Amino acid sequence: MGCKRYQKLAHLNRPGELSPGQAEALERHLKRCPACAAVRDGVNRMEGLLDAARLETPRTADPAGLAERIASAVESTSRGKTGRTIKRVGSIKGILPLIDGFSRHEAARPVFAVAAVLIAGVFFIQEATVLKRLSRLEKRMAAVSGEPSFTVRLNELNEWSGARPLKAPVSMRHQAGDEWISVRKKDLEKLLDDYENARRLNGVPADVVQKYRPQINGFIKTERLDASELEQVLTGHPEWSSRFRSWLNHGGNI
Amino acid sequence: MEPNEAFRNLVRDNQPYAYALAFRFLGNAADAEDAVQESFLRVWKHLTEYDPARKFTTWFYRIVANVCFDALKSKKSKGKTGQVPLNGTRIEIADPDADLARDLDGKEAVRLIHCFARELPPKQRMVFVLRDLQDLSIDETARALRMTRASVKNNLIHARRFLRGKMEEQYKTGQ
Numbered sequence: 001m002g003c004k005r006y007q008k009l010a011h012l013n014r015p016g017e018l019s020p021g022q023a024e025a026l027e028r029h030l031k032r033c034p035a036c037a038a039v040r041d042g043v044n045r046m047e048g049l050l051d052a053a054r055l056e057t058p059r060t061a062d063p064a065g066l067a068e069r070i071a072s073a074v075e076s077t078s079r080g081k082t083g084r085t086i087k088r089v090g091s092i093k094g095i096l097p098l099i100d101g102f103s104r105h106e107a108a109r110p111v112f113a114v115a116a117v118l119i120a121g122v123f124f125i126q127e128a129t130v131l132k133r134l135s136r137l138e139k140r141m142a143a144v145s146g147e148p149s150f151t152v153r154l155n156e157l158n159e160w161s162g163a164r165p166l167k168a169p170v171s172m173r174h175q176a177g178d179e180w181i182s183v184r185k186k187d188l189e190k191l192l193d194d195y196e197n198a199r200r201l202n203g204v205p206a207d208v209v210q211k212y213r214p215q216i217n218g219f220i221k222t223e224r225l226d227a228s229e230l231e232q233v234l235t236g237h238p239e240w241s242s243r244f245r246s247w248l249n250h251g252g253n254i
Numbered sequence: 255m256e257p258n259e260a261f262r263n264l265v266r267d268n269q270p271y272a273y274a275l276a277f278r279f280l281g282n283a284a285d286a287e288d289a290v291q292e293s294f295l296r297v298w299k300h301l302t303e304y305d306p307a308r309k310f311t312t313w314f315y316r317i318v319a320n321v322c323f324d325a326l327k328s329k330k331s332k333g334k335t336g337q338v339p340l341n342g343t344r345i346e347i348a349d350p351d352a353d354l355a356r357d358l359d360g361k362e363a364v365r366l367i368h369c370f371a372r373e374l375p376p377k378q379r380m381v382f383v384l385r386d387l388q389d390l391s392i393d394e395t396a397r398a399l400r401m402t403r404a405s406v407k408n409n410l411i412h413a414r415r416f417l418r419g420k421m422e423e424q425y426k427t428g429q
Contacts, residue, residue, distance in 0.1 A: 011414040012407060014385075016392060046418050050386050053364045058277035058286070059270065066273070066287055067265050070294045074261070 003029075003036055010040040013047060265294055268311070271388075272318050278383045279322035281372050289325055293318045315390070315398040319380055326376040363421070370420040374413050381406055382413035 006029045012018050018026065030037045060066050272293055276286035296317050304313055371379060377399075384395040385406070396406045 008411050008415075011411040011418075017407065017410075042418050042422060043414060046414065046421065049363050049367055049421070052361075053367050054387055054389055056361075056364055057270075058274050058283075060273045060283065060287060060290075063269060063273075066290060067262070067269060069287075070265050070269075070291050071262060073291055073295055074298045 003033060006030075006033070006036045007039045010036060011043050013040065013043050261298065264297075268314055269294075271311075272314070275315070275318050275383065275388055276322055278368070278371075278387050279319075279380065280325055281368070285325060289318065289321045293321045296321065312394065312397050315384070315394075316400065319384070319398055323376055323380060326379070366421060366424060367417060370417050371413075373420075374416060378409045378413040378416070381409040382417070385410055386414075 006026055009018060009022055009026050010030070012022075030040055269290060272290045273286055276289040276293070277283065280286050280289060293314070297314065300317075304310070371382060374382060380399055381395060381401075384390045384398055385392065390398065392403055392406055395401075396403050399406070401409075
């Protein structure tokens with residue numbers, strides 16, 4: 001190790017800053033190197049000044065006033081006056097000994113529950129609307145092809161999130177295997193738009209969407225809904241939405 | 255929701271230390287008070303991130319240090335470095351004949367250290383303040399600044415060398 005290295009180590013003169021090996025090597029070197037010893041002397045003199053500097057603790061002129069300003073700032077922030085969002089969801093372990101009474105957020109739980117129900121409702125209505133449009137498309141395709149019915153596979157639509165096809169893959173229920181059938185581009189584009197928007201908003205996989213389909217169809221059949229009533233269900237009319245939820249809760253199926 | 259009594263106690267107990275730390279980082283009372291206020295706001299907003307397995311003060315020091323670091327960077331970007339304009343203008347020493355050895359307890363020398371410390375780059379300044387003025391250990395300093403021990407020591411060496419050089423130069427020219 002050269003003088004440059006020892007002069008760096010000479011600046012670490014407070015307890016615990018050098019390992020025993022480093023301290024021993026440094027001491028040996030200082031005994032035979034006046035230049036490095038002079039550096040160490042300067043560092044030690046500085047330590048005396050730093051002792052004095054440590055004793056001079058800066059204090060605020062108005063500690064009570066500062067504490068009040070802090071409390072006001074915290075209060076304003078908590079009320080959102082500063083426009084900042086406060087995220088404080090979940091349990092607050094460990095800080096409870098410091099900040100007691102932190103269980104106040106329990107009061108917000110019913111709000112979260114209502115919000116969850118509303119979100120679920122929006123999802124349901126959106127998906128139901130998409131399914132309705134799919135159903136129309138299937139009928140049109142059936143009419144064009146002369147086959148009694150077609151089923152558009154949502155899983156396949158789901159895989160097309162990137163490139164938009166000019167033709168939709170459909171499978172005929174009464175025939176083995178798949179085949180390509182032409183669909184009017186504007187119908188398909190609109191359908192895919194709706195479908196992707198619904199998926200993007202809800203983050204729900206297509207297979208879940210498909211899962212609801214028989215239930216909606218079953219409800220329509222059970223209630224003998226006409227077009228306007230169906231519209232009310234799909235647009236979240238309170239009475240019909242409530243009846244639909246009740247029907248589902250009582251094990252409604254096709 | 256208002257800060258409850260426990261939070262007020264937390265402020266009362268930790269405010270003096272936070273202020274001393276911020277003042278030593280930032281060098282003036284107004285900036286230090288702003289930094290203390292912002293630090294407690296961050297404590298309030300990030301309570302959920304506090305790990306009770308660790309000392310509250312260590313977590314708190316880090317918040318104060320971060321706030322001060324941001325303030326220093328902000329000042330630097332606005333051209334207000336917080337540095338004392340020393341180039342070309344020598345600091346007036348009360349007794350120009352005093353030498354470093356005889357003035358070890360002198361308030362003048364302490365004032366000079368604070369002035370020169372404001373010329374340090376932010377990282378070195380923070381390490382120097384925490385270790386040499388606030389008297390934290392190397393480990394505590396490393397935890398508060400999220401640095402390695404080696405990095406703390408390296409910054410400390412540079413800071414002490416710079417300050418020692420400045421002080422020696424000051425007293426040589428003063429004589």
